[in-house]
Amino acid sequence: MTTSISEPDHDLIRSEALGLGFDICRFTDIDETWPAAARLEAFVAAGRHGEMEWMADTAERRKHPRAMWSGARSAIVLGVNYGPDHDPLLVLGQPNLAAISVYAQGDDYHEVIKARLKALARWLVARFGGELKVFVDTAPLLEKPLAERAGLGWQGKHTNLVSREFGSWLFLGSILTTLELSPDAVDPTTCGSCRACLDVCPTGAFPEPYQLDARRCISYLTIELKGPIPVEFREALGNRIYGCDDCLAVCPWNKFASMARDQKLAAREVLKAPTLVDLVRLDDAAFRGLFAKNPVKRIGRERFVRNVLYAIGNSGDATLATEAQQLLDDPAPVVRGAAVWALSRLAPEVFADLRTSRLATERDAHVRAEWAQN
Known part of the structure; x- marks a missing residue:
């Protein structure tokens, strides 16, 4: 049996989420078709997932949120701003220093966000009942398309989520629930003619706008690839030793983004430019x-x-x-x-x-x- 939640209750949920350390909280239903499934299928069929076999192995469960959990009726999608307090591209001009992706300069966001999601989940069940499941990037749930449906932003040409308020710097977390939540409006904004993220990519990892070939992506090469990195990409790595922020950092929407204030996710000085x-x-x-x-x-x-x-x-x-x-x-x-x-x-x-x-x-x-x- 499902329970419908009223609009005033939405405000209560948002307030609780913000109090737990999230910067944005929005809602969506999951009744409609899921265009992201076709994009994922094409991505895997083209072999663009590289050695990430788990993407192929879990493709069926990724096709729709209800393929993950048939009882789900709605989703609560949350974001945490991790906008840096420095320009992450400056270190690229200092070849004796190491460039570590902004998201990896502090504590593991998976653990920080999961703890907050679980706290919110406990509150939700106590207040409204229902059943739910929480997700932070590691389960076969396509969270960026879900965030787009909930109106947190839109998937940019670099395939990452772009937000009017936070630019390209948002960690995502999701809660699937049996509760009936009326959906928030989708953000109609698009990237327009901008292609800054595509043009800056050192390895040409975007065969077309909104498409990524992970096998050419520096984040994939430095994190997911287990063996030697192909010779053709080594010079393009420069001093990037874990991940790559180039396509995120050049996004024009970042100029509207505020610096993150979350101390649990703050960059450690020792990892900014070791x-x-x-x-x-x-x-x-x-x-x-x-x-x-x-x-x-x-x-x-x-x-x-x-x-x-x-x-x-x-x-x-x-x-x-x-x-x-x-x-x-x-x-x-x-x-x-x-x-x-x-x-x-x-x-x-x-x-x-x-x-x-x-x-x-x-x-x-x-x-x-x-x-x-x-």
Whole structure:
């Protein structure tokens, strides 16, 4: 049995959500067709999901919110502003420093937002009854199309949500519920003729507006891809070692966005622009310590140091060649391979002197290829 919620009750829910730390709260029904399903199907069929097999495996459940939960009748979609207090693109001009995506400079937003969603959920059930489920990015629910239906903003040409109030800087969370909630109006705004986000992409990851090829996206390459990053993209990485903010940061709507005030999600000073030297020297324990309660921790020390070594190779600073050389014997092949590439870029003479002896002892095929092809 479903329960209808009145408009004044909507205001109560919004007030409770804002009090828990959300910056926006809107409602939508989930009765209509779901155009996002066709876009997802085309995305997977084209192989643009790369190694993210979970997207293909869960595609059926992603086709509609009710495919996730047949009892759902409405959705409450919430956002938390994470607008930075600095220009995240400035660090790209300082090749000895590391660029970490804004969303990963503070505590893991999944944990912070999930705790708030659960608190709101408990309040909702106590006040109105019904059943519900909460989601924060990790379940097979297409939250950006859901947020668009609820009127939080619109999906921009970079495929991310754009908001009049918060620009491209919104974390999303959702609650599916058996409650009947009248929907908020959809925001009719569009990106118009603007293509700033498409043109700034370092790897050309947008084959067309509103379409992303994850296999070319620096966020995918530095976070999701487990093996060596393809050679064709390494220079374009620059000093981006975890994610990429370029398409978000150039969005003109950001000029209307206020800086985030959420202390639980505030950037840690040590992660705003750390040095490549400090990061490449991290062992596993130091890596886990530095990124405790932080999303970077999930990719592990090996993939992270791989990224740092590519950035070192792009730095143009020959004094960093010794950092790469010291990791030629790292236990992880993905680290060794990246160290070889960085060394070949910064100290070609040293690389040439070592090539023959290293090829004679190296057993990993990918690392051997790095020695052979450079």
